[in-house]
Amino acid sequence: MTFRPLHDRILVRRIEVDEKTAGGIIIPDTAKEKPQEGEVIAAGPGARDDSGQLQPLDVKVGDRILFGKWSGTEIKLNGEDLLIMKESDVLGVIEAAGELKKAA
Template sequence: MAKKKASGKAGGEIKLQPLGDRLVVERAESESVTAGGIVLPDSAKDKPARGVVISVGDGRLLDDGSRAPFQVKEGDLVLFTSYAGEEFKVGDRELLLMREEDVLAVIG
C-alpha cells in the first residue's frame, strides 16, 4: 500500500490513500506562452491532460480475489483524458482522483 503525505493548510500533513484501482495525480502546469510568443491569461489556458502520479491504490480486484498490479507508479508522468477523474484540493494543491483506466500513457 502506497501512502503519500501532502501538506495541508495548517502546515500539517494529510495522508492520501486511494482505494482499489484509483490513483491521485497532480496536474502539470500548462504553458503560459504559445509557440508564437503570445502570453495566455489563466482564463484562456486549457487544463493540462498530463500530470505526476502522487499515490496509487491496491489495484483492481480480480474475479479470483487477487489484485491486478498497477501499470503506473508514484512519480510517473502520465497522459490522461481532459475530463478524467474528480478534482479536489489539499491545502493549495489541486489534485485529481482517477481510475487507472483513465490513464492513456506514461511519458518518458
C-alpha cells in the same frame, strides 16, 4: 494530512504547461485549457479480478501520465488542487526518449 487511494485509483498532480506560445504571445487564463498531463503522487494497491487475485497497477508514484480532458474528480488537499482517477482513465505513461529505447 495524508491520502491513500484505494483499489485501482491514483492521486494526480496536474503539470502546468507554458503560458506563452512559440511566438512569444502570452495566453490569458480565460483561454487556457486544463492540462491533460500529470504526475502520479499516490497509487492504490490495485483492483481484484473475478477470482479475487490482486492485479497491481501499471502506473507507479512518480510516473508522468497523459489522461482524458474530463477524467478524474478534482479535490483540494493541503491547499493543493489534485485529481483522483481510476487507472483506466490514464491514456499512457510519458517516458524519456532513453527509456523508450531500453523497453524496446
